[in-house]
Amino acid sequence: VSTQSTGLKKMGLIDDVFSISIEVPPGERLGLLLAGGVDSPIVIKAVQDGSLACQSGLTGGLQILCVNDIIFAPTTAHHEAILALTSSPSLTISVKRLKERVVKTPQESGKEEDQKHEEMEDFKETSYGVKKTEIGSTLSVYLQKRHAIDNFHLVEVSSSLWLAGWNQKEPALSGKFHVGDQLLSVNGQPVTSVAEANSIMSMTPGGVELLLKRMPLAAEYRMHRDDISESWGMQIRQNRVVDVIHGGIAWRAGIQPFSAQFADKCCSWAITQVNKFPVSVLCNSTDVILSKIDSGSTDAIITLQPSEFVTRISNSLLEHPHYEDFVARS
Numbered sequence: 001v002s003t004q005s006t007g008l009k010k011m012g013l014i015d016d017v018f019s020i021s022i023e024v025p026p027g028e029r030l031g032l033l034l035a036g037g038v039d040s041p042i043v044i045k046a047v048q049d050g051s052l053a054c055q056s057g058l059t060g061g062l063q064i065l066c067v068n069d070i071i072f073a074p075t076t077a078h079h080e081a082i083l084a085l086t087s088s089p090s091l092t093i094s095v096k097r098l099k100e101r102v103v104k105t106p107q108e109s110g111k112e113e114d115q116k117h118e119e120m121e122d123f124k125e126t127s128y129g130v131k132k133t134e135i136g137s138t139l140s141v142y143l144q145k146r147h148a149i150d151n152f153h154l155v156e157v158s159s160s161l162w163l164a165g166w167n168q169k170e171p172a173l174s175g176k177f178h179v180g181d182q183l184l185s186v187n188g189q190p191v192t193s194v195a196e197a198n199s200i201m202s203m204t205p206g207g208v209e210l211l212l213k214r215m216p217l218a219a220e221y222r223m224h225r226d227d228i229s230e231s232w233g234m235q236i237r238q239n240r241v242v243d244v245i246h247g248g249i250a251w252r253a254g255i256q257p258f259s260a261q262f263a264d265k266c267c268s269w270a271i272t273q274v275n276k277f278p279v280s281v282l283c284n285s286t287d288v289i290l291s292k293i294d295s296g297s298t299d300a301i302i303t304l305q306p307s308e309f310v311t312r313i314s315n316s317l318l319e320h321p322h323y324e325d326f327v328a329r330s
Helices: 054-058 078-086 107-126 194-203 247-252 286-293 307-318
Strands: 001-005 016-023 032-035 043-047 063-067 090-097 136-143 151-156 161-166 183-185 208-213 221-223 234-237 242-243 261-262 265-267 269-274 299-306
Touching: 001 221, 016 054, 043 054, 043 063, 063 078, 063 151, 078 136, 078 183, 151 194, 151 307, 161 307, 183 194, 221 247, 242 247, 261 299, 261 307, 265 307, 269 286, 269 307, 299 307
Parallel strands: none
Antiparallel strands: 001 016, 016 090, 032 043, 063 090, 136 208, 151 161, 161 183, 183 208, 221 299, 234 242, 242 269, 261 265, 269 299
16 A cells, blocks of 8 residues: 555646555455535545555545546546446546535534434435446446345346346335346445445445446347237247247347347347236246236337246246245336
8 A cells, every 4th residue: 555646736637635456365355435426525424443445545525626647526426436446456536625614613513413314314315226227238226224225136247247036015126127237336335246235235324335236247128019919920849939030020139139248158138028027037927928028018128138037037937935026027
């Protein structure tokens, strides 16, 4: 760990900053929690005692201006800041100290604390939710701790964590997740194992922030037919697409059987959503899937994920003692 001057001051961007260089060994965490992003500065909200960040001299309240060659602009999003801090084992972090706090009288401090309490209550009521929902995008989901603990079924596949299901009886989770979402970090800490994710959730004193990548293995196809009696032109067995008629509607939409990629191998596609609504990964009924697609409409949107991947997460889900409560379905 070393401290050095920064070139940002010479660029005229800031007045008083300092930089800290940190080497992050494999498997180690930086140990800090961020706040802010998009129209508000990225600041260090808290630093874990004994962590690399703590040992380097980083403290809560510092504004992060730059990580390596990435300058945090006013439009920098929270998840972009986390990715910048976790993308390299060699970090040079430029930060700016906050202004010294003015000493206040007990009466002033009491009023300020009351105001902060009111603001925090408002924050709790308004800030939990989803920022983005596009396939392949990175998004943050904020939850209260009691809504996160023991309410997810995560699966370790290919050195990554994936969402196989969540407690369908918990209203706070409704509409926020999709089967096949990849979990990147919990409260700013990268995770690759179920044990890591659960440990961070259980140890956090407040809310839980999940950084996700929305169904990165998925592909979405939009199909249109001129008449509801017209066939979509594909053969489905259970929830698998096993054949597509050349020149048919599905073929013209771009769907090709056995074109999915998983673990460096080709496989078939599995249908996990129809018209943006989830299809149970445990569904083995071809008729149920077809009825969802052929619902009397001339348009249909289907979301497909590699069948081998869906098999892995569905098999893991079946091992949960209460798996029926965790199956996403429409």
